[in-house]
């Protein structure tokens with residue numbers, strides 16, 4: 001999906017040690033794009049840097065060490081976002097992200113089924129949000145997929 005998204009920025013919120021970023025980086029590299037990924041914890045940030053160095057993906061990964069919420073305000077031209085941070089900040093991330101997503105741009109949020117109870121307010125908001133077409137895809141832990149209208 002990162003590769004098929006319209007022109008614009010590709011973002012990941014919640015890097016951890018960088019596993020999902022590696023897949024996104026492969027997709028981005030295949031189509032000449034870059035992925036910006038954000039991690040708040042010092043120890044995870046260090047692991048992620050090691051991962052990206054060892055995997056040789058530093059040319060397509062822009063790593064941001066800090067609170068994603070500090071970087072999302074006013075963020076524009078978002079073509080693709082993978083949201084996989086602490087579930088308590090999903091709703092704030094969603095509200096910060098959606099205005100900056102380009103038409104046809106895609107937001108994927110992980111854990112939409114296995115943590116459905118925790119995420120219910122955010123999921124209901126997205127599924128009823130007139131700015132996006134949204135559905136929950138029953139693969140893995142459940143992916144909320146939103147496409148900006």
Ligand SMILES: C[S@@+](CC[C@H](N)C(=O)[O-])C[C@H]1O[C@@H](n2cnc3c(N)ncnc32)[C@H](O)[C@@H]1O
Nearest residue numbers: 014015016019020038039040067068084085086
């Ligand atoms: C589920 S893990 C991410 C897993 C990773 N996406 C993967 O699949 O390999 C969630 C990560 O989000 C980070 N996180 C939590 N709140 C954050 C915030 N406000 N800004 C940036 N990262 C955050 C956590 O420290 C944690 O490493």
